[in-house]
Amino acid sequence: MVARYYFECVLKEKKREAEGLFSIILQLNERKAVSRMKPGRFVMVWLPGIDEFPLSPSSYSYEDATLRLTFKVRGEGTRALASLNPSDKIFIRGPYGKGFTIPRHDVSQRGGVLVLGGGVGIAPLLPLVKVLASSFLKLYVICGFRRAGEALFIDELSKLVEGDLIVATDDGSLGLKGTVVDAARELLSSKNISYAFACGPEEMLFILHKMLSDKGIRHQMLLERYVKCAIGICGSCVIDGLRLCREGPVFDNVTLSRLKEFGRFKRSPSGSREFIT
């Protein structure tokens, strides 16, 4: 039995979401890759001859066998991905990682659930918001961007959570003026929140983790590291002995509070430490 190395996908649609931010919808010729998808898991996207890198889909459909990838153009790989055209072929493997765990109902009975996204970090949270919106009574979403031009998924999120979407921008050009942290502080002072989820820049996540922990609010965060093998053997994505690709990329508050590397440094492809602050 020889494994298939990759799932072949055809680019069905491409959309510019905001400044430097794109979404592509991939059509798979089989549902297998999608059937094991869940919010927070990721796929390795291979552009032959260029690069292979991890992305956590911003939506997926088992019925249609499609995945939507939303990404910021940051390097050669994402630039090439953004320059693809409909009917172009790319390859994916996965999904990998553990993804988000939906809290039990009795947790959310005690208060609302809060989802926090910073920048393009909101993208992998969208499938989670969809699941939460259909099963939890009180759901709040805070998303923050540097400025209005970089905002994404506002319409989609408004449809899912209606009035409970709070948008913040650093320059005040859309929604509240301020950061996700500012908006979260404000919301937590007036609302009873019992659980939270977050994804975004690690500086932001680190502050949110402290803030939520101080208030005794359980939470899960989706972290980012340089991923090479994605199958747990090379060690490039390790954070304090935990492999992001196997034990992550979503970590709960108990784990996060034990991680000495969280909020301090990431590793380059060589494994060298790159300090965050």
Add this chain to the structure above:
Amino acid sequence: MAVMNLAVVIASLKLRHPIMLASGVLGTTPSMLIKACKAGASAVVTKSLTISPREGNPNPVVVDLRFGLLNAIGLANPGVEDYLIECLENKKAISKIPVIFSIAGFKVDDYVKAASLISERGLAKALELNLSCPHVHETRRFSEDPKLTAQVVKAVSAVTSLPIFVKLGLTTDLMEVVEAAVKHGASAITAINTIRAMAIDIRAKRPVLSSIYGGLSGPAIKPIALSVLYELYEEFDVPLIGVGGISRWQDVVEFLMAGATAVQVGTAVYKKGLKVFRELVSGLRRYMEEEGFRDVKDLIGIAH
């Protein structure tokens, strides 16, 4: 129940049982080495360290073939100095575990410099010279020419008092290379490295690995590695460390019987997780009980 001895000794390295973590697997960070030891490995080998940091090959660098694993990480590592700094930050935990530092280089002097830096820090229990990375030509050539092997082993043994393990691969002149290594100061031979191999994606119509060629590990190479070990045991009087596709306790027993004093496990950690170490150790122990062996050393080379 009779007391059973699983401990083995290779030069000055004492191991509480013969099963260690192979180089290249998870050893990018000291935190993972500590974890592998806690999980039951008797010693851990770091990822091969070079004098300067190396990003390695661009992705994709790994292909899961089911019967084996193909990788072309390309000796990615933060460089020996940074690695040592991070180890020193975890000195308390690291100094308690038997860490074997793996070194790779492109010229003799690279090995010498790295070996002296590592020896000075006092954290290593042994050195393993990776002379055989199958997809990095500059490193591989050290194991393809007995003269180069001799040079590098001799030069390293002049700057360190640590045991020197020499890691070799499947090459045509392997016996001459081993002879050169043993003659010039190798305390043990680690064999075999991954075997050069490749995979082509038939839909993408091109090699999967960015570097085209990689190294094959896992169950597919076990019988090959075993035959190399068997032959080395016939020819040389030097401790052997068997590596290549060991994933079941029966494999451990086979390698010991072929003549290995200890074994290293890599790819099986991916397939089975770190619990593989306990599984292998308890399988070995059970086998010894069944067969009436009191000392694991009695198994070494028994098949000859």
